[in-house]
Amino acid sequence: MQHAVSEERARISRDLHDVVSHSLTVMIAQAEAARVVAGSSVSRNSPEADAAFERVAETGREAMRGLRSMIHTLGDPDASPLAPVSGVDAIAGLVEHANSAEHTIDLTVRGDPRRLAPDADLASFRVVQEAVTNAIRHVRPPTRIDVGVEWHAAEVVITVSDDGGRGSLHRDDLNGTGLIGLVERVRRAGGVLDVRKEHGWRVRAILPVEEPS
Structure with missing residues (x-):
């Protein structure tokens, strides 16, 4: 029983890290982008700046939804109803x-x-x-990030x-808590994770699909 409780606490800790780390990173990036757009615009009320600030707000709302979901998991009776868990459809x-x-x-x-x-x-x-968060946090902009989802039979x-943007903002070692937890999460799901440094960083996960019933 104690082992199960410890595992669940570790899982919740990883989820909290993922939600908070990603959301705050995106909010900071959006705020910085909005500042640049507003500062270079004749009008401070430009559509680009408005859109960036709206993304900041929506990211904050998304973080709150995720945190409420985890608090509910911990058994807080005053928490909001449990929100659906994000999956591939939310990418x-x-x-x-x-x-x-x-x-x-x-x-x-690509694929069905x-x-x-x-x-x-x-x-x-x-x-x-996690990969998008790391790219935003550690790579000097402007940065291009490509996300691919490729479906196969199995x-x-x-x-x-x-x-690679304009180089590294911090360091070239991204083996932090989030990435270590991600390796374990993918392994538990029956998949494998590969992380390597090319011109920039590439994170690649292979996950099994369920057999048709």
């Missing part, structure tokens, strides 16, 4: 909200979508979330790669 929304004037993020989907087990579904989303391949 497009993540990419849309993370785009900014300084970070161009494109999503490419298949059914994923719940743990693989969540892992697919977390792979993109697996789905999730790839996130950045172009």
Whole structure:
């Protein structure tokens, strides 16, 4: 029983890290982009700046929804009802909200979508979330980030790669808490994760699809 409780606490800790880290990183990037756009515009009320600030607000709302969901999991009776867990279908929304004037993020989907087990579904989303967060946080903009979802008969391949921008903002070692937790999450879902430094960083996960019933 104690082992199960410890595992659940570790899982919730990883989820909290993913939600807070990604959301705050995107909010900071959007705010910086809005500042640049507003500062270079004749009008302070430009549509580009308005859109960037709206993304900041929506990212904050998304973070609050995620946090409420986890508090509910911990058994707080005053928490809001449990929100649906993000999965592969939520990747497009993540990419849309993370785009900014300084970070161009494109999503490419190939093949016919298949059914994923719940743990693989969540892992697919977390792979993109963590990789995009790292690219925004550690790569000097302007940065291009390509996200790929490729469906095969027995697996789905999730790839996130950045172009290296104008170099590293911090350090070239991205083996932080989030990425270590991601390796374990993908492994538990029956998949494998590969992270390597090319011109920029490339994160690639292979996750199994469920057999048709």
